[in-house]
Amino acid sequence: MSDLSAVFKRQGYIVLPQGLTDTEMETLENSSQTLYQRAEQLLADIAASGKTLSEFYQQQSDALIVVPEIDNASKVCRYEYISGSCAPVREQIIPKLQQYIETLAGTPFTLFKDKCNAKNPGGGAFEPHQDVIAYNQFNPQYHITAAIFLDDATLENGCLNFPENYLADVAELENTPMETPVGTLPILASYDGGRNNGNIQQSICEQIRWQSIPARAGDVVLFDSYVPHYSEKNDSQKTRRAMFFTFNALSDGDHYQAYYRMKREQFDNPAFHVATPTAHSRLND
Numbered sequence: 526m527s528d529l530s531a532v533f534k535r536q537g538y539i540v541l542p543q544g545l546t547d548t549e550m551e552t553l554e555n556s557s558q559t560l561y562q563r564a565e566q567l568l569a570d571i572a573a574s575g576k577t578l579s580e581f582y583q584q585q586s587d588a589l590i591v592v593p594e595i596d597n598a599s600k601v602c603r604y605e606y607i608s609g610s611c612a613p614v615r616e617q618i619i620p621k622l623q624q625y626i627e628t629l630a631g632t633p634f635t636l637f638k639d640k641c642n643a644k645n646p647g648g649g650a651f652e653p654h655q656d657v658i659a660y661n662q663f664n665p666q667y668h669i670t671a672a673i674f675l676d677d678a679t680l681e682n683g684c685l686n687f688p689e690n691y692l693a694d695v696a697e698l699e700n701t702p703m704e705t706p707v708g709t710l711p712i713l714a715s716y717d718g719g720r721n722n723g724n725i726q727q728s729i730c731e732q733i734r735w736q737s738i739p740a741r742a743g744d745v746v747l748f749d750s751y752v753p754h755y756s757e758k759n760d761s762q763k764t765r766r767a768m769f770f771t772f773n774a775l776s777d778g779d780h781y782q783a784y785y786r787m788k789r790e791q792f793d794n795p796a797f798h799v800a801t802p803t804a805h806s807r808l809n810d
């Protein structure tokens with residue numbers, strides 16, 4: 526991993542081709558089907574109850590979090606709280622991802638949050654952003670996410686795009702420097718409020734040399750919370766599901782339950798809907 530660590534430090538991301546085995550992918554596939562059905566059912570139940578999502582989640586302490594599509598309130602865009610909801614993922618998948626991250630970073634990490642983006646046909650574009658600004662209500666200032674694709678991610682269905690070397694591209698631009706365990710990393714200027722809340726400003730995006738990173742189901746893409754990234758909308762006829770498990774250094778504390786407690790209590794807070802193609806991004810307007 527030491528070569529990989531150097532690449533990770535420079536680029537902010539690396540790909541571990543087929544980082545999960547067929548058996549592990551089977552576990553994820555089965556879990557994702559159960560969780561997706563539960564998420565759909567939750568949206569239907571909440572709609573039938575006449576409550577808003579915010580009203581519903583304020584009264585929940587342990588429910589799966591579900592966020593609908595921007596143009597269809599009954600369609601699941603994303604669900605979260607996977608580890609808290611699903612023992613096979615918690616026990617079989619997360620420890621393996623944690624191991625990859627700890628080997629890469631050389632220090633213990635713990636789960637901070639998790640989510641699955643459904644990326645339905647015709648939707649699901651994520652504008653360029655840095656994840657760190659969506660997490661800054663909590664103490665850790667540095668995170669590493671493991672992205673796993675349940676379906677092959679292609680140019681057509683909206684794979685991830687990362688910069689070739691954003692640290693070089695933005696070196697001369699104004700930014701907010703942050704001290705992290707891997708050195709000083711920049712927070713780039715982003716839009717504040719409105720439906721572009723959290724998106725990196727256009728003039729900066731234009732300075733970055735982007736590259737598309739298609740991935741096969743079973744590949745693991747590790748990226749830190751500073752590396753800018755985006756994905757286009759899904760122009761295919763099938764969903765492109767991907768799960769994202771975000772970890773922070775254990776020395777910064779364990780925040781998983783506190784994060785989801787706050788998210789349920791403040792469901793409409795724009796800080797929880799940064800650069801997302803969900804109905805909630807419209808609440809910023």
Ligand SMILES: O=C(O)CCC(=O)C(=O)O
Binds near residue numbers: 683
């Ligand atoms: O699912 C995707 O294509 C992008 C996800 C992403 O960037 C995010 O959830 O922050």
